[in-house]
Amino acid sequence: MNSAGKIFDDHIRLAVRLTPNGGRDAIDGFEADAEGACHIKVRVTAIPEKGKANKALIALLSKALCIPKSSIQLVSGDTSRKKILRIDGDPKELMERLEKLLKP
Numbered sequence: 001m002n003s004a005g006k007i008f009d010d011h012i013r014l015a016v017r018l019t020p021n022g023g024r025d026a027i028d029g030f031e032a033d034a035e036g037a038c039h040i041k042v043r044v045t046a047i048p049e050k051g052k053a054n055k056a057l058i059a060l061l062s063k064a065l066c067i068p069k070s071s072i073q074l075v076s077g078d079t080s081r082k083k084i085l086r087i088d089g090d091p092k093e094l095m096e097r098l099e100k101l102l103k104p
Contacts, residue, residue, distance in 0.1 A: 003015075003037075003038045004016075004030060004038040004039050004040050005094075005095060005098060007091040007092075007095065008091065009091070010088065010089075010091070011086050011087055011088045011089065011091065011094075012086075012087050012089075012091050012094050012095060013075065013084055013085065013086055013087075014040065014084070014085045014087060014098075015037065015038065015039035015040065015082070015083075015084055016039055016040050016041075016042050016057065016077075016082070016083045016084075016085060017031060017033075017039045017040070017041050017042070017081055017082055017083075018042050018043070018044065018053060018054075018057050018081050018082075018083055019041070019042070019043040019044070019081065020043075020044055020046060020047055020048040020052075020053035020056075021044075021045065021046070021047050021048070021053075022043025022044055022045065023043065023045065024043065024045060025043070025044050025045055025056065025060050026042070026043050026060075027040065027041070027042050027060070027061075027064060027101055027102070028040075028041040028042065028043060029041055029102055030102060033082075039082065040098075040102070042057055042060065042061075044056035044057055044060060048079075051078075054074055054078065054083075057083070057085075058072045058074070058085075061085070061087070064097075064101055065087070065094065065097050065098070065101075066097070067087070067089055067094075071087060071088040071089055072085055072086070072087050072088075073085065073086045073088075
């Protein structure tokens with residue numbers, strides 16, 4: 001997997017670019033920004049109001065990775081499109097699940 005995810009002992013940190021009010025809930029793959037930093041593109045139908053889009057992001061990733069919502073925390077980017085998420089669990093297993101999700 002590319003540098004969108006960083007592995008730690010008991011979790012991974014995942015860089016995400018979220019598009020709220022995006023027409024459908026979907027994980028759209030990898031993307032690099034102008035500075036070359038990689039992230040995962042995600043869109044949700046929820047609007048960016050009172051944390052609704054962030055909650056929808058966590059619910060979507062939770063379902064896609066087959067983990068509880070409580071295993072995913074927003075580390076940074078509460079009001080920004082660019083976010084960093086902490087996902088608790090076996091890092092190797094989580095990265096394998098992400099790779100399967102994001103295969104073209």
